[in-house]
Amino acid sequence: MTCDQRSVFHQVLSEMLEQTTSKRYVIAQAISQSYHNCPDYNDQASLEADRNLLILLGERQGTLIRQIRMALDRLNDGSYGICEECGDGIPLKRLQVQPTSTLCVSCKEYRERTASPRAIAWA
Numbered sequence: 001m002t003c004d005q006r007s008v009f010h011q012v013l014s015e016m017l018e019q020t021t022s023k024r025y026v027i028a029q030a031i032s033q034s035y036h037n038c039p040d041y042n043d044q045a046s047l048e049a050d051r052n053l054l055i056l057l058g059e060r061q062g063t064l065i066r067q068i069r070m071a072l073d074r075l076n077d078g079s080y081g082i083c084e085e086c087g088d089g090i091p092l093k094r095l096q097v098q099p100t101s102t103l104c105v106s107c108k109e110y111r112e113r114t115a116s117p118r119a120i121a122w123a
Contacts, residue, residue: 013071017068024061090104
């Protein structure tokens with residue numbers, strides 16, 4: 001990977017981190033404001049369902065933040081763009097689509113074919 005490509009990916013990942021962090025903050029604010037004492041059980045159930053959805057979205061954003069930070073660490077130590085499984089390079093097109101990728105296409109496909117649906121993680 002060239003120095004210019006590394007610079008571009010650093011900028012993309014940094015922007016992703018900033019956007020995701022701000023989204024997570026907005027979700028956290030919504031969670032703290034979403035729960036009210038409602039005398040109506042239907043309204044209370046709806047608010048609780050909405051709150052649970054916001055919590056799941058916040059957890060998803062947290063996972064994405066960790067993936068972005070790990071990608072930035074790999075970029076800094078020179079291992080960015082190298083497949084964790086086979087050691088081959090991850091194609092630039094894959095990294096452009098999913099900058100936090102840790103697996104090449106063939107290793108990702110193999111993992112998806114052999115893993116249970118619950119075990120498939122973003123890579």
